[in-house]
Amino acid sequence: MNNNTNSKTIKLFVLTMFIGLFFSISSCKKDENIAPNFSKIEGTWSLVSTKYTSYINGQITEDSLFNNTEPTSITFSDGSYVKRIDNKIDDTGKYTFENNILSLKNLKDSVNFLEVEVLNNTTLVTKIDENYKNNNNTERYIVEFNYSKAN
Numbered sequence: 001m002n003n004n005t006n007s008k009t010i011k012l013f014v015l016t017m018f019i020g021l022f023f024s025i026s027s028c029k030k031d032e033n034i035a036p037n038f039s040k041i042e043g044t045w046s047l048v049s050t051k052y053t054s055y056i057n058g059q060i061t062e063d064s065l066f067n068n069t070e071p072t073s074i075t076f077s078d079g080s081y082v083k084r085i086d087n088k089i090d091d092t093g094k095y096t097f098e099n100n101i102l103s104l105k106n107l108k109d110s111v112n113f114l115e116v117e118v119l120n121n122t123t124l125v126t127k128i129d130e131n132y133k134n135n136n137n138t139e140r141y142i143v144e145f146n147y148s149k150a151n
Helices: 003-024
Strands: 043-056 059-067 072-077 080-085 088-098 101-106 111-119 123-134 137-149
Touching: none
Parallel strands: none
Antiparallel strands: 043 059, 043 072, 043 137, 072 080, 080 088, 088 101, 101 111, 111 123, 123 137
16 A cells, blocks of 8 residues: 555544544533523434544644545434434434533433534534643644535
8 A cells, every 4th residue: 555545544544533432422520401402403414524633733734624425414303313324323312402512412321512613504513622632742633524404
């Protein structure tokens, strides 16, 4: 394999890892009783693309946009969600949407917090923004998921 192929393979692996993080990051904090606001987000959303940006010490090291290649969707209804990949159920659980934060709690009690950047009748954009300190480096990873409303 040449370096270009290796680079693409590594990028695809990192992207897959971050998509997995989307549904697997655990939170130690217990759920709070928050009045749900479901109306804005309810329905089925199809993943269109994923944007991955990484920084080391404030400098961009990667800025990539990946168009979705396999059918991936998430359906929100009455406080529950179902994520499907290739029309097969991949994850289910409960959700809350409050103050532009989408909280997903799957059946294994793993909780994900996603910032909602765009939400209208046709578009949903969510973001994960992670920061790490590694030796003398500061690392930041931003993953944005762009969805369109399914008909």
